[in-house]
Amino acid sequence: MQLNNCDNWGTERLGTKGEGQGVKSQAVLKEEGNESVDRPLLEVRGVERTFQVGGAPLHVLKSIRMELQPNQLVMLRGRSGSGKTTLLNCLGGLDTPSKGEIWFNGLPFHRMSDHERTLVRRNEIGFIFQAYALMPLLSARENVELSMRMAGIKKSLWKERVEYCLSLVGLEKRMHHRPFELSGGEQQRVAIAKAIAHRPKMLLADEPTAELDSAMSAQIMAVFQNIIRTEQVTICMTTHDPTILEVADHVYEMVDGKFL
Ligand SMILES: Nc1ncnc2c1ncn2[C@@H]1O[C@H](COP(=O)(O)OP(=O)(O)O)[C@@H](O)[C@H]1O
Numbered sequence: 001m002q003l004n005n006c007d008n009w010g011t012e013r014l015g016t017k018g019e020g021q022g023v024k025s026q027a028v029l030k031e032e033g034n035e036s037v038d039r040p041l042l043e044v045r046g047v048e049r050t051f052q053v054g055g056a057p058l059h060v061l062k063s064i065r066m067e068l069q070p071n072q073l074v075m076l077r078g079r080s081g082s083g084k085t086t087l088l089n090c091l092g093g094l095d096t097p098s099k100g101e102i103w104f105n106g107l108p109f110h111r112m113s114d115h116e117r118t119l120v121r122r123n124e125i126g127f128i129f130q131a132y133a134l135m136p137l138l139s140a141r142e143n144v145e146l147s148m149r150m151a152g153i154k155k156s157l158w159k160e161r162v163e164y165c166l167s168l169v170g171l172e173k174r175m176h177h178r179p180f181e182l183s184g185g186e187q188q189r190v191a192i193a194k195a196i197a198h199r200p201k202m203l204l205a206d207e208p209t210a211e212l213d214s215a216m217s218a219q220i221m222a223v224f225q226n227i228i229r230t231e232q233v234t235i236c237m238t239t240h241d242p243t244i245l246e247v248a249d250h251v252y253e254m255v256d257g258k259f260l
């Protein structure tokens with residue numbers, strides 16, 4: 001399977017969707033000579049997230065500052081309840097901070113509408129969850145196709161890209177299997193193939209290895225390192241497993257909603 005055959009895809013999709021909807025990617029900004037191209041892929045400044053619980057404010061994120069550079073593997077480490085999932089949701093535009101700024105690829109997530117963030121998310125961000133989040137009745141291939149359908153990618157481009165992504169995660173021989181016919185580690189690898197199929201710039205993974213044994217976790221981390229090289233993607237993942245931290249380019253330690 002040749003990666004080259006998929007090379008025009010990002011541009012083609014950008015031309016048909018991103019520009020027309022008022023959401024400019026870094027590539028578009030670059031053509032316009034905007035200086036923001038030298039920025040990190042993601043910049044977080046002074047982010048707070050407060051929930052109202054029983055009429056009282058619960059401060060879950062407190063003055064968070066972080067950066068993700070292109071092609072990095074960054075980990076958020078912290079105990080359960082420290083605020084990792086809340087932060088990841090804000091980074092991916094699923095939630096908005098109560099205060100502070102989140103710039104993704106030069107776009108101000110903190111100021112954009114839900115609709116604008118949804119468009120960016122569909123095209124430029126991939127999500128991976130602890131519990132795999134695959135459709136149980138669909139085969140591995142059909143699960144991966146689903147994310148391309150969601151991103152509005154032409155059907156004629158699906159087959160080759162699906163096969164390529166499944167081979168990247170070492171599952172080309174499991175293409176026709178449904179989730180229940182696969183091990184936990186294999187299901188998570190299908191979920192990774194699904195998360196990268198539409199060529200996102202950033203992958204967010206919430207405790208992707210929490211339900212896996214150490215051998216399977218190591219496989220997932222090897223897959224992450226491989227796709228950073230081959231797909232030019234930045235990965236930010238949460239974990240509380242100290243043994244996998246050594247492969248990270250950077251680790252943010254989170255305690256009670258703050259970085260140490
Ligand atoms: N929507 C919400 N409403 C109220 N409290 C929330 C909400 N989401 C998260 N929290 C609280 O924020 C804290 C951090 O949760 P979370 O981000 O899930 O932590 P982690 O992922 O590190 O386990 C917890 O105390 C949780 O109960």
Ligand SMILES: [Mg+2]
Nearest residue numbers: 084085086206
């Ligand atoms: Mg969590």
